[in-house]
Amino acid sequence: MSADQEQRTIRCLVAKVGLDGHDRGAHVIARAFRDAGFEVIYSGLHRAPEEIVQAAVQEDVDVLGISILSGAHNTLVPKVIEGLKEYDAFDDTLVLVGGIIPDEDKEELLELGVAEVFGPGTPMEETVEFVEANAPER
Amino acid sequence: MNAAAETELVEELLAGKHRALARVISKVENRQPGYRDIVSRLHEHTGHADVIGVTGSPGAGKSTLVDKLAAHYRERGRPSA
Numbered sequence: 001m002s003a004d005q006e007q008r009t010i011r012c013l014v015a016k017v018g019l020d021g022h023d024r025g026a027h028v029i030a031r032a033f034r035d036a037g038f039e040v041i042y043s044g045l046h047r048a049p050e051e052i053v054q055a056a057v058q059e060d061v062d063v064l065g066i067s068i069l070s071g072a073h074n075t076l077v078p079k080v081i082e083g084l085k086e087y088d089a090f091d092d093t094l095v096l097v098g099g100i101i102p103d104e105d106k107e108e109l110l111e112l113g114v115a116e117v118f119g120p121g122t123p124m125e126e127t128v129e130f131v132e133a134n135a136p137e138r
Numbered sequence: 139m140n141a142a143a144e145t146e147l148v149e150e151l152l153a154g155k156h157r158a159l160a161r162v163i164s165k166v167e168n169r170q171p172g173y174r175d176i177v178s179r180l181h182e183h184t185g186h187a188d189v190i191g192v193t194g195s196p197g198a199g200k201s202t203l204v205d206k207l208a209a210h211y212r213e214r215g216r217p218s219a
Contacts, residue, residue, distance in 0.1 A: 008168075008170075009168075011164075057156050057157050057160060058156060058160050059160065060157070060160035060161050060163070060164045087155070087156055087157050088155060088157055089157045138161075
């Protein structure tokens with residue numbers, strides 16, 4: 001729209017959903033996003049999908065990055081997406097999933113509305129550039 | 139931000155949408171262009187509330203009382219914050 005739009009800081013919520021207790025990856029992403037100049041909120045461990053939805057809606061984030069290493073992505077991600085839709089927040093939130101996601105599940109997540117799935121070993125610049133290129137316009 | 143988008147945001151906020159409220163708070167906090175217009179348009183919708191103050195010694199039960207009052211008012215169909 002106008003020039004000031006480009007200078008807007010991108011707000012991200014880095015979220016850990018479910019019982020999976022490993023957040024080293026989420027921490028690394030959170031720091032990389034911070035270093036890239038984004039505003040970052042980290043949810044902390046063991047959040048319910050509903051809590052993540054509330055945080056994403058209330059914090060008015062542009063990007064929601066969900067880190068899942070437990071294999072429960074097919075249960076948890078749809079719940080988060082449904083919740084975002086309920087609050088009319090899905091259309092202008094970039095939803096990313098990171099962690100251990102088998103290739104055969106990736107397609108399903110993308111169809112659900114996840115913008116991209118990042119697996120182990122993804123270069124940090126790739127994730128940051130993806131967010132910069134795809135963060136929703138407001 | 140253009141006027142049409144502003145109007146939409148204000149309308150959504152008045153309709154009670156959480157996302158719109160969050161968006162407005164971000165805009166005001168960051169003093170994004172047009173935030174004054176939004177505030178002035180919302181201002182006309184304020185001022186009808188009764189404000190109740192609660193004071194007391196630490197541990198006296200202020201928060202407990204306020205929680206109960208809010209729940210009670212809501213039960214009677216009066217929105218409270």
